[in-house]
Amino acid sequence: MAIENRIRRLRFDAGEMTQKDLADRVGVTRQTILAIENGKYAPTLDLAFRIARAFGVPLDQVFTFQGD
Amino acid sequence: MSYGEREAMTGLITSLIVVALFLWHLSGQHGDGVFDGPEALQVWARMVLLLVAWSIGIAIVVSIGFHILYGMLTGEKPDDRRDERDRDIERRALTWAWYLLSFGLLGVIIDLAMGATAFRAMNLVLALCAGSEIFNDGVKLWLYRRGA
Numbered sequence: 001m002a003i004e005n006r007i008r009r010l011r012f013d014a015g016e017m018t019q020k021d022l023a024d025r026v027g028v029t030r031q032t033i034l035a036i037e038n039g040k041y042a043p044t045l046d047l048a049f050r051i052a053r054a055f056g057v058p059l060d061q062v063f064t065f066q067g068d
Numbered sequence: 069m070s071y072g073e074r075e076a077m078t079g080l081i082t083s084l085i086v087v088a089l090f091l092w093h094l095s096g097q098h099g100d101g102v103f104d105g106p107e108a109l110q111v112w113a114r115m116v117l118l119l120v121a122w123s124i125g126i127a128i129v130v131s132i133g134f135h136i137l138y139g140m141l142t143g144e145k146p147d148d149r150r151d152e153r154d155r156d157i158e159r160r161a162l163t164w165a166w167y168l169l170s171f172g173l174l175g176v177i178i179d180l181a182m183g184a185t186a187f188r189a190m191n192l193v194l195a196l197c198a199g200s201e202i203f204n205d206g207v208k209l210w211l212y213r214r215g216a
Contacts, residue, residue: 027150029070040215
C-alpha cells in the first residue's frame with residue numbers, strides 16, 4: 001500500500017494509548033484501527049482527519065504517501 | 069471479532085443450515101413423487117416460500133445463539149458498531165457475489181435455450197441465489213480474516 005502511517009508510534013507517545021481507546025475516540029472498531037496500522041486498509045479522508053485530531057497533530061504527521 | 073464479521077459468520081451458518089434442510093426436504097418430496105404431476109412448479113414454489121420462512125426463523129436462532137456463545141467463550145462484550153471498513157468489505161463482497169449471480173443466470177438462460185425444462189431452470193436459479201449468498205458471506209469472512 002502506498003500510504004504509510006505512524007499510528008503505533010503516536011499511540012505510544014500518547015501514553016501508550018490502546019487501539020481500543022483510539023477506536024472509541026474516532027468512532028470505529030478496534031479491528032479497523034488494527035487494519036490501518038498494519039497497512040491493510042486505507043481510511044477515508046474523514047477518518048484520517050479524525051485520527052490526526054485524536055493525536056492533536058496535522059494529517060501529514062500521521063499518514064505519508066510513499067507512491068510515485 | 070467485529071459486528072460485521074459476526075454477522076457474516078451467522079449469515080454463513082444460517083445459509084448452510086437452510087440449504088441442508090431444504091435439500092433434505094426436497095429429496096424426500098422428490099422420492100414421494102410430489103414433483104411428477106402437472107402442478108410441480110406450484111408445489112416447488114410453495115416449498116420455496118417455506119424456505120424463506122425457515123430462513124427468517126433460523127437466522128434469528130443462529131444470531132442469538134452465536135451472540136450468547138461468543139460472549140461465553142471470549143468473555144468480551146460484543147462491539148455492535150459498524151464502520152466504514154465494514155461497509156467497504158460489504159460492498160466488495162456484494163460486487164463479487166453479484167458477478168457470480170449474473171454469470172450464473174446467463175448460464176441458466178443458455179441451458180433453457182438448449183432445451184432445459186422450466187422446472188430445472190427454476191431449481192438452478194434458486195441454487196444460484198443460495199450459492200451467491202453463501203459466496204457473499206464467505207468472501208466477507210475471508211476479507212475480515214486477512215485483515216482487509
